[in-house]
Amino acid sequence: MPDCLLPPRRPVSQELPPPDPAAEAISDRLLAQIRNEIVLAGGRIPFDRYMELALYAPGLGYYTAGSRKFGEAGDFITAPEISPLFAQCLARQAGEVLGRLDGGDILEFGGGSGVLAADLLKELGRLNSLPAQYLIMEVSPELQQRQRETLTRLVPELLSRVCWLERLPDAFGGLVLANELLDAMPVSRFRIGSTGPEEAFVTQDAQGLREIFAEPITPGLTKAVEAIEATVGRLAAGYVSELNLRHGPWLQALAQIVQRGAILLVDYGYPQCEFYHPQRTTGTLMCHYRHRAHPDPFRWIGLQDITSHVDFSALARAGRQAGFTLAGYTTQAHFLLASGLDEILATSDPGDLTRHMRLVQGVKRLTLPSEMGERFKVMGLVKEMDSALSGFRLLDLKHRL
Numbered sequence: 001m002p003d004c005l006l007p008p009r010r011p012v013s014q015e016l017p018p019p020d021p022a023a024e025a026i027s028d029r030l031l032a033q034i035r036n037e038i039v040l041a042g043g044r045i046p047f048d049r050y051m052e053l054a055l056y057a058p059g060l061g062y063y064t065a066g067s068r069k070f071g072e073a074g075d076f077i078t079a080p081e082i083s084p085l086f087a088q089c090l091a092r093q094a095g096e097v098l099g100r101l102d103g104g105d106i107l108e109f110g111g112g113s114g115v116l117a118a119d120l121l122k123e124l125g126r127l128n129s130l131p132a133q134y135l136i137m138e139v140s141p142e143l144q145q146r147q148r149e150t151l152t153r154l155v156p157e158l159l160s161r162v163c164w165l166e167r168l169p170d171a172f173g174g175l176v177l178a179n180e181l182l183d184a185m186p187v188s189r190f191r192i193g194s195t196g197p198e199e200a201f202v203t204q205d206a207q208g209l210r211e212i213f214a215e216p217i218t219p220g221l222t223k224a225v226e227a228i229e230a231t232v233g234r235l236a237a238g239y240v241s242e243l244n245l246r247h248g249p250w251l252q253a254l255a256q257i258v259q260r261g262a263i264l265l266v267d268y269g270y271p272q273c274e275f276y277h278p279q280r281t282t283g284t285l286m287c288h289y290r291h292r293a294h295p296d297p298f299r300w301i302g303l304q305d306i307t308s309h310v311d312f313s314a315l316a317r318a319g320r321q322a323g324f325t326l327a328g329y330t331t332q333a334h335f336l337l338a339s340g341l342d343e344i345l346a347t348s349d350p351g352d353l354t355r356h357m358r359l360v361q362g363v364k365r366l367t368l369p370s371e372m373g374e375r376f377k378v379m380g381l382v383k384e385m386d387s388a389l390s391g392f393r394l395l396d397l398k399h400r401l
Contacts, residue, residue, distance in 0.1 A: 016289055019303050030060040030302040035204055044201040046218050047211065048245070051186040054301050056139060062302055063140050063184070077291075078180050079266070079332070079372060080116035083362025087119030089339035090177070090264070093391045094120065095129030097175045097262045100385055103132060104174030104261060107165075110181045111136040114147030117162065118154040125158060131174060134162045168257050176254060176263040182315070183267050183307040185250070187242040188218055189283065190225055192235045197225040200240075209298045220245055231313075232276045241276060241283035242308045248318040251381075255322040260384040262327065263319075264391075268375050269310030271400045276311075284309035312377055313401045319381045327380035328392025329401055333373030336366060338394040 019027065034053050038045055055062045079086040098104050111117055117134060124130045138144045144164050151159050189200030191213045199216035202209055216222050224243050229235055254263065269275065275284070287294050289304035297306045316326050330338075341363065348359055367373040380389045 016292055016294065016299060019300060023303055024300075026060055026065055027300055027302045030054070030057055031209075033057060033060065034202075034209070034301065038202065038204055038209075044203040044212065044214075047189040047200040047202055048186040048218070050202040050209075051297070051306055054297065054306055055184060055186070057302070060302055062305055063143070065142070065302060078112060078116075079366060079376070080119060080179070081113065082365050082372075083359060084119045085341060085344055085359060085362060086336070086366055087116050088123045088344050089336045089341050090116075091120050091123035091127060091129070092339045093264065093335075093389060094131075094175050094177075095124060095127050096390055097385075098129055098131060101173060101260055105133040105135055105172065106131045106174055107135040107137065107169075107172060107176045109137045109176070109178040110184070111138050111143065111147045112179070113143075114150030115154075116177075116179060117147065118151050121151075121155050121158045121161070125155075130158070130161065132161070134158075135169070136162065136164050137168070138164060168253060170257065171259055172257045173260045175261060176258065178264070179266045181267070182244070182247065182265060182310045183269070184305065185244055185246050187244045187246075187285075187308045188221055189240065189242050189285070190216070190221060192225075192237050192239040194237060197222050209301075218245065228272065228276055232273050233278075235276065236278065236281070239278075239281050241280070242285055244308070244311065244314070247315050248321065251315075251318050251322040251324070255324065255383070258383050261382070262385065262389065263324065263381040265310075265315070265379045265381070266332065266376060267310045268372075269312050269377055271397075272311055272313035273400075275309065275313075310377075312379055315379060316398075316401045319379075324381035324383050325387045326398060326401075327382045327387040327389045328396045329377065329379045329398050330392050330395050331374045331397070332376035332378055333367035333369075334395040335378040335391045339391050341367070 018024070030053070034050065037053070053061065056064055058064055094106060106120070108117060117136065121130065121134055136147060138147065151162055189211070191198045191200065193213070197216060198213040199218055199221055201212050201214060203212050204210070221243070224245065228243070285295060285297065285306070285308050287297055287299070287304045287306050289300060312329060316329065319326060345359055345363055348356055365371045378391065380392060382389070
């Protein structure tokens, strides 16, 4: 067993305010759809299929219906909403990549509120490093509209460079950016049984939906669990956790289109030895609803986010297998500092004391270990370009993967 420490668990709040009647009606419709699929499937569906429906069912899922998700009025706040300094630091790394390629595009997966795209384009314009196009892959029509409104309000002069995609382009050169995307990919759940791995399924009874474990049917799940145990050691009977079987196909799809360029992945997660630590016996699955975190994926279905931490070791292996080179892996705090965070903050207008103090508070939330600084990690993958990226120059933790 590698020598790894178990990070402290975040506090969980069980008190959830009820939704308004319109939102509750959407949740009821999605529940009916899931119940029907369970019946048609013979009484149960794999957990990753349940998570896919809860998050992405057309018109009803969490990311495809119309509820507000980001910001103080939503369910959680992401780094771009916390401070514009996050995007300004990313712009330094983006400009470096585009400069080495003598130009190119930026492709963002899951554009959120559009704030990251707007702030990134604004800073790249200031740095004379604008991409030819800023492409956004977004599954939610409501979020697409909000992104368009945000960009129109904040950078109307650059809106002509932005294009929303329904599918991946045939070829791409430049920077691929995914901020808090991977944690929202559907995951499989497993339990160590007396005779080997068991898969989590969702079934129903008179009390509602519930999770059960049985012999795996999802291709690759048993082999993936065995590979985990080959790395971290035998897991105890009853140990429950998650694994993402979709990282690999996603990266393979990107490898088919990326001719030259880099991928930056920003998310919360651990190396494999920490993800499957012996004391983390119930996994990392967490739900977010109106700034409250709790572990029950069957409450207010379609109205709450369902997430799992990222296994960055598995992600790195999948990247290499797809044909990418691992350029670096570090904490968000070290990536931002290596990308000029201190310099950007120092050059902010000290005369506007209110704004300056707001930026200082944002820096604390982005970098302190008790906030996002160490819990969030950044991974870089490159293809057909120099793998030395400046964002990893202060601290590269590849050896921990």
